[in-house]
Amino acid sequence: MAKIDDVARHAGVAPSTVSYVLSGKRAISEETRQRVLKSIRVLGYQPHAGARALASNRSNVLALFIPLHAGIHVPVIMQFVVSVVTTARQFDHDVLLLTQDEGVKGLERVANTSLVDGLIVMDIELQDPRLPVLRSLRRPSVLIGVPDDPDDFHCIDLDFTAAGAKCLDHLADLGHRRVALIGSPPEVYKRETGYATRLSAGFKVAASRRKVAATVHPCGSSNLDASLVASEVFEDHPDTTALVVHNEDAVDGLMRWLGRNGRRVPEDVSIVAICPDEIAHRVNPPLTSVAIPAEEIGEEAVRTVMAMVEGGVMDELGGSTTLIGPRLTVRDSTAPPKP
Amino acid sequence: MAKIDDVARHAGVAPSTVSYVLSGKRAISEETRQRVLKSIRVLGYQPHAGARALASNRSNVLALFIPLHAGIHVPVIMQFVVSVVTTARQFDHDVLLLTQDEGVKGLERVANTSLVDGLIVMDIELQDPRLPVLRSLRRPSVLIGVPDDPDDFHCIDLDFTAAGAKCLDHLADLGHRRVALIGSPPEVYKRETGYATRLSAGFKVAASRRKVAATVHPCGSSNLDASLVASEVFEDHPDTTALVVHNEDAVDGLMRWLGRNGRRVPEDVSIVAICPDEIAHRVNPPLTSVAIPAEEIGEEAVRTVMAMVEGGVMDELGGSTTLIGPRLTVRDSTAPPKP
DNA sequence: CGACGCAATCGAAGCGGTTCGACAGTGAGC
DNA sequence: GCTCACTGTCGAACCGCTTCGATTGCGTCG
Numbered sequence: 001m002a003k004i005d006d007v008a009r010h011a012g013v014a015p016s017t018v019s020y021v022l023s024g025k026r027a028i029s030e031e032t033r034q035r036v037l038k039s040i041r042v043l044g045y046q047p048h049a050g051a052r053a054l055a056s057n058r059s060n061v062l063a064l065f066i067p068l069h070a071g072i073h074v075p076v077i078m079q080f081v082v083s084v085v086t087t088a089r090q091f092d093h094d095v096l097l098l099t100q101d102e103g104v105k106g107l108e109r110v111a112n113t114s115l116v117d118g119l120i121v122m123d124i125e126l127q128d129p130r131l132p133v134l135r136s137l138r139r140p141s142v143l144i145g146v147p148d149d150p151d152d153f154h155c156i157d158l159d160f161t162a163a164g165a166k167c168l169d170h171l172a173d174l175g176h177r178r179v180a181l182i183g184s185p186p187e188v189y190k191r192e193t194g195y196a197t198r199l200s201a202g203f204k205v206a207a208s209r210r211k212v213a214a215t216v217h218p219c220g221s222s223n224l225d226a227s228l229v230a231s232e233v234f235e236d237h238p239d240t241t242a243l244v245v246h247n248e249d250a251v252d253g254l255m256r257w258l259g260r261n262g263r264r265v266p267e268d269v270s271i272v273a274i275c276p277d278e279i280a281h282r283v284n285p286p287l288t289s290v291a292i293p294a295e296e297i298g299e300e301a302v303r304t305v306m307a308m309v310e311g312g313v314m315d316e317l318g319g320s321t322t323l324i325g326p327r328l329t330v331r332d333s334t335a336p337p338k339p
Numbered sequence: 340m341a342k343i344d345d346v347a348r349h350a351g352v353a354p355s356t357v358s359y360v361l362s363g364k365r366a367i368s369e370e371t372r373q374r375v376l377k378s379i380r381v382l383g384y385q386p387h388a389g390a391r392a393l394a395s396n397r398s399n400v401l402a403l404f405i406p407l408h409a410g411i412h413v414p415v416i417m418q419f420v421v422s423v424v425t426t427a428r429q430f431d432h433d434v435l436l437l438t439q440d441e442g443v444k445g446l447e448r449v450a451n452t453s454l455v456d457g458l459i460v461m462d463i464e465l466q467d468p469r470l471p472v473l474r475s476l477r478r479p480s481v482l483i484g485v486p487d488d489p490d491d492f493h494c495i496d497l498d499f500t501a502a503g504a505k506c507l508d509h510l511a512d513l514g515h516r517r518v519a520l521i522g523s524p525p526e527v528y529k530r531e532t533g534y535a536t537r538l539s540a541g542f543k544v545a546a547s548r549r550k551v552a553a554t555v556h557p558c559g560s561s562n563l564d565a566s567l568v569a570s571e572v573f574e575d576h577p578d579t580t581a582l583v584v585h586n587e588d589a590v591d592g593l594m595r596w597l598g599r600n601g602r603r604v605p606e607d608v609s610i611v612a613i614c615p616d617e618i619a620h621r622v623n624p625p626l627t628s629v630a631i632p633a634e635e636i637g638e639e640a641v642r643t644v645m646a647m648v649e650g651g652v653m654d655e656l657g658g659s660t661t662l663i664g665p666r667l668t669v670r671d672s673t674a675p676p677k678p
Numbered sequence: 679c680g681a682c683g684c685a686a687t688c689g690a691a692g693c694g695g696t697t698c699g700a701c702a703g704t705g706a707g708c
Numbered sequence: 709g710c711t712c713a714c715t716g717t718c719g720a721a722c723c724g725c726t727t728c729g730a731t732t733g734c735g736t737c738g
Contacts, residue, residue: 016726016728019725026686032687044451050389051726053392054692059388068417068421078413078417096434112383113391114389342694344694354694355696355717358695359716362697366714368715368716386694391694393695393722395723
């Protein structure tokens with residue numbers, strides 16, 4: 001493997017000049033620049049990551065902490081991951097993957113060994129045990145999700161409160177008077193994951209504002225769970241005319257239960273889902289839905305953490321919470337209730 | 340952040356001694372060892388990853404190249420990823436994620452900059468363009484999947500040929516005389532992904548051995564695709580009494596189509612699936628299936644690549660192909676055909 | 679015409695570990 | 709009592725790159 005000295009010799013310059021050509025941190029005459037670049041090409045030079053990290057105190061690696069809790073929808077997670085990796089590359093960074101079972105220790109390890117320049121943490125709980133650790137790390141970090149007390153953190157997420165409200169408002173506008181929220185699995189609420197809690201809060205507040213009767217029902221991922229919850233909903237409140245579904249895995253089971261029980265969508269029951277567009281599309285009828293802008297969130301997370309990395313400003317003057325406004329796409333699953 | 344010199348001073352030894360305590364590469368008296376370990380604990384010392392990588396020529400990072408092609412089943416991919424990350428940690432390594440759109444350049448970059456000690460590459464095609472690159476890298480790599488010509492590579496995979504045969508044999512044993520394979524999406528075959536091709540080959544060979552009439556039908560991921568393929572199968576060959584399904588996304592649609600068309604499982608149609616156990620379990624009736632041992636494969640991949648990293652033997656004396664024997668679990672979806 | 683400023687480049691000192699050869703001390707063997 | 713083999717520890721030389729201060733050559737200004 002060619003080293004910087006080889007390149008320097010080949011181009012007839014000092015090693016530092018090569019370094020400056022590469023980093024652009026000092027002016028280099030166009031002529032020399034081209035000569036150096038050519039030598040780099042000819043020799044196939046690639047700087048040694050470790051050496052570079054040691055000397056520059058920058059590893060060009062970002063850590064991404066992904067959740068693998070029960071009750072999360074894996075494909076959505078993967079959308080985040082891909083978006084983060086792709087965006088990170090635009091900032092000349094790679095992504096290191098940390099999983100749940102490494103826990104908090106993993107955060108400390110990668111940060112304290114200077115393995116990474118910054119961290120992105122997904123699936124934030126309201127009282128997340130990782131937060132105090134993150135705060136102590138002296139490496140920039142960004143949360144995907146919003147804790148109870150975000151004070152000095154930088155958080156990014158879909159505005160689930162607004163999303164819950166938006167779903168309800170859409171249904172209220174259509175004239176529905178009783179709506180049920182079919183939510184995430186009970187585990188998710190038990191963990192007090194921010195998004196589930198906020199969505200149902202937004203939903204409930206909007207309901208009382210609009211004077212719509214509303215109930216919330218956690219729901220497991222299996223078709224059986226979906227059936228049970230659905231029958232419970234319609235038994236307890238036969239006047240329910242609309243559902244908000246915030247559970248990708250339950251969508252199918254729910255639709256099937258409705259079919260089996262002779263309730264047509266949207267004639268008898270309207271449905272609004274919070275789910276990726278692919279899922280909303282592939283069922284029949286296509287669902288009116290609020291998508292989770294995974295790509296956008298991932299991008300923004302990387303941009304934010306990179307800004308901090310590059311700014312070098314670690315003693316941030318406070319945090320920031322970026323909530324992405326929900327976009328509701330009307331499809332074929334919502335209509336006014338039958339009179 | 341404490342450095343090795345701080346630890347050395349605190350413990351009253353030379354920096355090299357601290358290093359040897361940590362690496363265990365030279366004998367250190369138990370007494371000194373304890374003293375050093377204590378100092379490490381007290382100071383919260385964590386070695387600088389870059390410095391370590393530079394000096395030792397080892398980054399303690401593995402690269403994992405994941406596929407994101409159309410037609411792949413994301414949750415299964417994630418199982419691999421988790422298994423790889425978890426196992427890597429047992430070898431004191433972290434995992435860097437590379438995605439498709441970085442392409443071959445990504446491989447070269449992480450390998451040539453010494454960012455990683457070894458690479459694991461998923462979703463191998465029969466003629467995979469990444470192979471020549473991998474060969475030139477002078478870093479150990481392991482393939483998850485098997486190309487046409489694995490010569491000097493180390494490959495790990497489920498034995499899809501055997502799996503195809505096993506499914507057919509199970510059905511033949513039950514007395515079925517005509518079986519259809521509902522396969523992966525057409526894109527997957529077009530790319531000549533090893534697993535899809537091998538499975539159908541094993542299936543066909545077994546069929547002709549057992550004198551069972553067999554057909555193969557690529558199938559898209561949507562419910563509509565599943566319906567179309569299913570009706571085609573039973574129209575073209577009304578005597579079909581069993582299906583082998585190698586397509587996680589189509590399972591549901593298929594089951595529903597059968598239900599809608601009055602074909603009971605297993606009384607009228609037997610089904611064997613190649614899919615994760617979770618999927619086999621959550622449908623009704625639970626499916627007889629061959630699981631994809633993602634966890635096992637991921638583990639083995641890491642073990643293999645780590646053996647090469649630690650062996651330092653890069654000029655391997657040839658490769659190896661580890662095929663994991665398929666295990667068929669009989670559940671409620673298979674039975675003898677009606678007479 | 680000398681002082682000065684600026685652009686372009688160089689040289690050397692780190693960055694924080696690992697590793698190798700050297701060396702002191704100790705106990706065994708003869 | 710002397711040699712020899714070991715064990716445990718030390719010191720110094722790297723690993724390959726970045727960065728900072730110094731240096732050179734030039735055009736400009738007073």
